[in-house]
Amino acid sequence: MTPQKIMTDDRVAALHETALHVLEDLGIKITHQGARDLLVKNGAVIDGDMVRLGREMVEDAIATAPKSMVLKAINPDRDLTLDQNSLIFTPSGGCPNVYDRLRGRRPGDAESYTEMAKLVQSFDVLHKMPVAPEPQDIPLHERHIFTNLIQMTYGDKPLGHYARGQAQTDQNFEMICHGLNLSDDAFKSNIWSSTVINSNSPRLLDDTMAQGLMDYARYQQLTIITPFCLSGAMAPITTEGALVLSHAEALAGITLTQMTNAGAPIAYGSFSSNVDMKSGSPAFGTPEHVRLQIGAGQLARHIGIPWRAAAGSASNATDAQGAAENLMGIWGAIQAGANIILHSTGWLEGGLTVGFEKTITDLEQIQSMAELCQKMEQVELQSVFDDIASVQPGGHFFDTAETMARFAEAFYPPLVADLSNHGTWQDHGGLTAEERATTIWQDCLENYTRPQHSAEIEDRLMPLVDRLKSQGGAAPLT
Amino acid sequence: MTPQKIMTDDRVAALHETALHVLEDLGIKITHQGARDLLVKNGAVIDGDMVRLGREMVEDAIATAPKSMVLKAINPDRDLTLDQNSLIFTPSGGCPNVYDRLRGRRPGDAESYTEMAKLVQSFDVLHKMPVAPEPQDIPLHERHIFTNLIQMTYGDKPLGHYARGQAQTDQNFEMICHGLNLSDDAFKSNIWSSTVINSNSPRLLDDTMAQGLMDYARYQQLTIITPFCLSGAMAPITTEGALVLSHAEALAGITLTQMTNAGAPIAYGSFSSNVDMKSGSPAFGTPEHVRLQIGAGQLARHIGIPWRAAAGSASNATDAQGAAENLMGIWGAIQAGANIILHSTGWLEGGLTVGFEKTITDLEQIQSMAELCQKMEQVELQSVFDDIASVQPGGHFFDTAETMARFAEAFYPPLVADLSNHGTWQDHGGLTAEERATTIWQDCLENYTRPQHSAEIEDRLMPLVDRLKSQGGAAPLT
Numbered sequence: 001m002t003p004q005k006i007m008t009d010d011r012v013a014a015l016h017e018t019a020l021h022v023l024e025d026l027g028i029k030i031t032h033q034g035a036r037d038l039l040v041k042n043g044a045v046i047d048g049d050m051v052r053l054g055r056e057m058v059e060d061a062i063a064t065a066p067k068s069m070v071l072k073a074i075n076p077d078r079d080l081t082l083d084q085n086s087l088i089f090t091p092s093g094g095c096p097n098v099y100d101r102l103r104g105r106r107p108g109d110a111e112s113y114t115e116m117a118k119l120v121q122s123f124d125v126l127h128k129m130p131v132a133p134e135p136q137d138i139p140l141h142e143r144h145i146f147t148n149l150i151q152m153t154y155g156d157k158p159l160g161h162y163a164r165g166q167a168q169t170d171q172n173f174e175m176i177c178h179g180l181n182l183s184d185d186a187f188k189s190n191i192w193s194s195t196v197i198n199s200n201s202p203r204l205l206d207d208t209m210a211q212g213l214m215d216y217a218r219y220q221q222l223t224i225i226t227p228f229c230l231s232g233a234m235a236p237i238t239t240e241g242a243l244v245l246s247h248a249e250a251l252a253g254i255t256l257t258q259m260t261n262a263g264a265p266i267a268y269g270s271f272s273s274n275v276d277m278k279s280g281s282p283a284f285g286t287p288e289h290v291r292l293q294i295g296a297g298q299l300a301r302h303i304g305i306p307w308r309a310a311a312g313s314a315s316n317a318t319d320a321q322g323a324a325e326n327l328m329g330i331w332g333a334i335q336a337g338a339n340i341i342l343h344s345t346g347w348l349e350g351g352l353t354v355g356f357e358k359t360i361t362d363l364e365q366i367q368s369m370a371e372l373c374q375k376m377e378q379v380e381l382q383s384v385f386d387d388i389a390s391v392q393p394g395g396h397f398f399d400t401a402e403t404m405a406r407f408a409e410a411f412y413p414p415l416v417a418d419l420s421n422h423g424t425w426q427d428h429g430g431l432t433a434e435e436r437a438t439t440i441w442q443d444c445l446e447n448y449t450r451p452q453h454s455a456e457i458e459d460r461l462m463p464l465v466d467r468l469k470s471q472g473g474a475a476p477l478t
Numbered sequence: 479m480t481p482q483k484i485m486t487d488d489r490v491a492a493l494h495e496t497a498l499h500v501l502e503d504l505g506i507k508i509t510h511q512g513a514r515d516l517l518v519k520n521g522a523v524i525d526g527d528m529v530r531l532g533r534e535m536v537e538d539a540i541a542t543a544p545k546s547m548v549l550k551a552i553n554p555d556r557d558l559t560l561d562q563n564s565l566i567f568t569p570s571g572g573c574p575n576v577y578d579r580l581r582g583r584r585p586g587d588a589e590s591y592t593e594m595a596k597l598v599q600s601f602d603v604l605h606k607m608p609v610a611p612e613p614q615d616i617p618l619h620e621r622h623i624f625t626n627l628i629q630m631t632y633g634d635k636p637l638g639h640y641a642r643g644q645a646q647t648d649q650n651f652e653m654i655c656h657g658l659n660l661s662d663d664a665f666k667s668n669i670w671s672s673t674v675i676n677s678n679s680p681r682l683l684d685d686t687m688a689q690g691l692m693d694y695a696r697y698q699q700l701t702i703i704t705p706f707c708l709s710g711a712m713a714p715i716t717t718e719g720a721l722v723l724s725h726a727e728a729l730a731g732i733t734l735t736q737m738t739n740a741g742a743p744i745a746y747g748s749f750s751s752n753v754d755m756k757s758g759s760p761a762f763g764t765p766e767h768v769r770l771q772i773g774a775g776q777l778a779r780h781i782g783i784p785w786r787a788a789a790g791s792a793s794n795a796t797d798a799q800g801a802a803e804n805l806m807g808i809w810g811a812i813q814a815g816a817n818i819i820l821h822s823t824g825w826l827e828g829g830l831t832v833g834f835e836k837t838i839t840d841l842e843q844i845q846s847m848a849e850l851c852q853k854m855e856q857v858e859l860q861s862v863f864d865d866i867a868s869v870q871p872g873g874h875f876f877d878t879a880e881t882m883a884r885f886a887e888a889f890y891p892p893l894v895a896d897l898s899n900h901g902t903w904q905d906h907g908g909l910t911a912e913e914r915a916t917t918i919w920q921d922c923l924e925n926y927t928r929p930q931h932s933a934e935i936e937d938r939l940m941p942l943v944d945r946l947k948s949q950g951g952a953a954p955l956t
Contacts, residue, residue: 001482001813002480002482002483004479004480005480006854007854011856014859015859017859018859018862018863021863022863022866022867026863026866026867028871029871029872050871105900200871200872202866202869202871202872202873202874202875203866203869203871203872204871204872231888231889232875232876232881232885232888232889233874233875233876234874234875235875236862236865236866236875236878236880236881237875237878237880237881237884237885237888238855238857238862238880238884238888239854239855240854240855240856240857240859240862241857241862241865241866241880244859244862244863244866245866248866274888274889275889276889276892276897277885277888277889277891278891278892278897279897279898279899279902281897281898281899282897283889283892283895283897285846286846286889286890286892287846287847287849287850287852287889287890288888288889288890290850291850291854314895314897315895315896315911316896316898316900316903316904316908317908317910317911318798319797319798319801319910319911319912320796320797320798320800320801320839320894320910320911320912320915321801321839321842321894321895321896321910321911322798322911323797323798323799323801323802323805324801324802324805324839324842324843324846324895325895327801327802327805327806327809328805328843328846331805331809335479335813349899349900350897352899352900353900361798361799361802364799364802365802365806368763368764368765368802368806369765371765372765372768372769374765376484376485376717376718376769377716377717377718378489378718379716379718379719381492381493381495381496381718381722384496384714384716384718384719384722385496385499385500385504385722387714387719388500388504388680388681388714388719388722388723388726389500389504391680391681393506393507393528393678393680393681393682394507394678394680394681394682395680396680396711396712397680397710397711397712397713397714397715398710398711400714400715402714402715402716402719403710403714403715406715406716407710407715407755410709410710410715410716410752410755410766411709411710411752411753411754411755411761411764411765411766412764412765412766413755413756414754414756414761414764416798416799417761417792417793417799417802417803418793418794418799419754419756419757419759419760419761419792419828420757420759420794421757421759421827421830422583422794422827422830422831424757425794426794430794430795432795432797432798432799433793433795433797433798433799433800434797434798437798
């Protein structure tokens with residue numbers, strides 16, 4: 001689909017200029033000494049921990065940032081190209097809690113994280129392994145080891161990690177090299193890990209995030225640099241104002257990566273929505289959210305860098321609200337020309353909880369959108385004519401030659417939608433989509449089989465895992 | 479938004495040619511003698527009740543069909559322009575049953591029809607009065623009188639009617655003239671009624687529909703000519719095949735109206751989706767539905783005529799499935815450049831039931847889309863800069879000058895979405911969107927007030943209504 005616009009190209013350029021002006025004249029606060037030093041060495045001006053970035057530095061960074069890259073997967077068939085033509089869906093991230101109808105809402109734990117990894121692995125439309133729910137029963141200093149191990153041994157898709165300090169990142173990367181039998185060079189010459197770096201809007205990059213940007217840049221791994229700008233709260237109340245702030249922060253992050261290592265892979269991120277004026281909570285799937293997505297897409301294309309958007313829902317339940325919020329975000333992201341859509345399944349409560357049923361009902365949405373984005377089959381118009389001619393007025397096409405040749409593959413087969421009539425639906429218990437989704441995730445987990453090579457990778461990894469744990473893992477940088 | 483395309487312009491022209499070829503070489507079955515005679519007089523070739531339409535007739539009809547028109551409302555502030563830039567939302571049509579959480583699923587009746595009229599009148603985003611649910615407790619020969627009376631005395635938006643034979647249509651139009659104090663000429667020189675005419679796909683136009691097309695054309699009222707083509711059932715299984723059939727049938731209907739009365743107002747209609755291969759039921763909000771919407775939009779623009787699409791859901795419940803199906807159809811229609819979107823709220827069970835709660839949750843969707851389609855406010859970039867400058871890094875924008883100036887109107891205020899956090903949500907009963915919607919429609923009905931002039935119109939109408947009823951109303955043409 002052709003991306004929509006909310007602004008003229010001239011206006012996009014003017015917003016970009018204003019963001020450069022913000023970075024040059026107001027600057028961004030960077031608490032990380034090493035990051036500040038690096039930027040100063042490259043021409044930034046500092047005043048305490050405020051760093052002002054000249055437009056030339058920023059333009060250099062935009063120039064060296066790669067415009068196309070490959071995210072490697074354990075299974076090479078699942079390698080992902082990330083460029084301005086990509087459409088990559090990823091599952092919920094950042095969720096401390098988990099919910100399903102059978103066990104209720106609870107803190108994320110090792111069991112639910114493992115189950116989510118199995119679920120995500122089971123659906124091709126989800127292109128990356130999950131980072132949520134947070135397995136809170138695993139101590140913080142070992143949690144990265146656990147989630148990485150699960151991703152690598154229960155799935156074969158591209159991996160994702162939190163960047164919570166250099167020590168954890170080093171251990172994550174060591175596990176990848178060891179588990180996949182990669183030399184340091186082989187690791188660095190491809191993207192094996194991606195992470196999301198959120199600035200602390202407005203205009204603040206904290207130690208952990210700056211460290212993550214630099215660590216990932218140094219190892220040539222992918223950072224998705226994403227200000228989380230809530231219009232009316234951490235960002236200006238106007239759409240254009242929020243876009244300028246978000247753009248400025250993303251550019252600052254990009255600049256830090258490229259000054260660390262010119263050519264390091266990055267994606268331009270935007271996750272801007274509005275705050276709900278009634279509750280003060282973040283809102284998702286609102287008109288403002290979609291408008292900000294479309295504007296961010298225009299800015300990303302202005303600088304020519306692949307970009308990420310996000311869907312998600314604020315709903316507390318897997319209901320009509322939650323479905324509409326997520327689907328608004330999915331459609332908005334696609335109309336905005338997003339290349340990678342985070343939180344495309346499962347988010348409840350603005351990301352505080354990932355839902356198992358919500359994951360299933362949202363999967364239907366992204367499967368439908370993925371199908372819609374496929375190229376339409378073009379048919380011979382003579383055979384269209386013949387097909388129509390072969391059916392008498394008032395008749396049906398159930399068994400024409402064209403139908404018989406295509407019916408098995410013609411239409412998207414629903415995952416959770418039940419299209420039976422009211423009587424049949426009632427005879428089957430009159431279940432809502434949420435209730436049916438429970439059976440679906442249960443079946444998925446029951447029928448899950450580990451991918452090829454998982455056992456082999458696990459055998460290679462376990463001694464390393466034991467060693468890392470016996471060394472105390474690594475505490476997160478806080 | 480700029481309409482999307484699934485085909486090149488050349489391909490659209492080729493599909494149009496194929497449809498002309500279908501009409502010219504295969505023809506369409508028209509059971510109505512008068513319609514056949516009229517078409518023959520204008521050059522059609524008949525063989526029994528098969529009518530073959532030459533391309534010149536069709537092209538003449540496209541040329542005389544108006545490209546822009548005004549749908550009059552009782553309240554002139556609610557007059558609607560229908561052209562290729564319009565975006566008009568209308569509520570559920572065609573539903574025999576009604577559902578709400580308090581009273582359950584039941585046949586539509588006078589009470590629920592009246593309540594639906596009040597609900598629809600209460601929301602500006604719904605642009606026309608409803609024709610559903612069907613008030614089944616009113617005998618068929620009086621039902622048109624009842625629904626027309628309710629529309630005219632409980633609302634002030636443009637009216638809609640079923641065309642179920644000339645006698646009923648005449649009585650409907652007589653009521654409008656009498657109730658609104660219009661001369662015959664004043665009535666005919668404006669559009670006061672619109673109706674939907676569905677062909678009986680494939681390639682069949684029955685007596686009632688042909689009669690409706692001619693009646694409405696003669697009185698210069700609006701017909702929305704809409705083949706209901708289910709791909710794989712009443713239409714070819716391929717997207718392009720279904721588009722060709724639907725287009726041919728729409729063109730046949732348009733031709734009949736223009737041969738009846740050149741310049742009679744019409745809209746090009748399309749309501750094509752796929753059949754569910756598992757249940758045989760119509761599916762809505764599927765990738766195929768959206769693709770057919772986008773293709774129909776391209777064909778409509780090819781012939782330059784404003785066009786209608788439809789949303790709707792097959793779900794049996796006001797749940798995540800129903801929400802996603804409807805929103806897919808709404809987004810699809812808007813991306814297809816539709817000018818009028820029918821069934822944009824309330825459809826359950828593929829239209830067999832209209833839901834009160836479903837109407838409310840779908841209203842949130844179309845209110846959001848309507849808001850999104852508003853032009854974005856452009857702000858001074860200097861004031862954006864100043865706003866950002868006024869907040870320290872890590873601070874907030876809750877009380878900046880820009881925020882204070884705008885916060886009351888800045889964001890779309892949710893109708894049914896609850897964005898409170900999990901604890902607050904639970905404290906308020908942990909209600910789903912569907913459950914909250916019950917309170918909303920109840921409040922709407924409780925706070926409903928009849929529009930200005932309603933009593934006056936009712937006073938004028940009641941003697942006519944009594945007379946029409948005492949004459950036995952009018953039986954529908956079957």
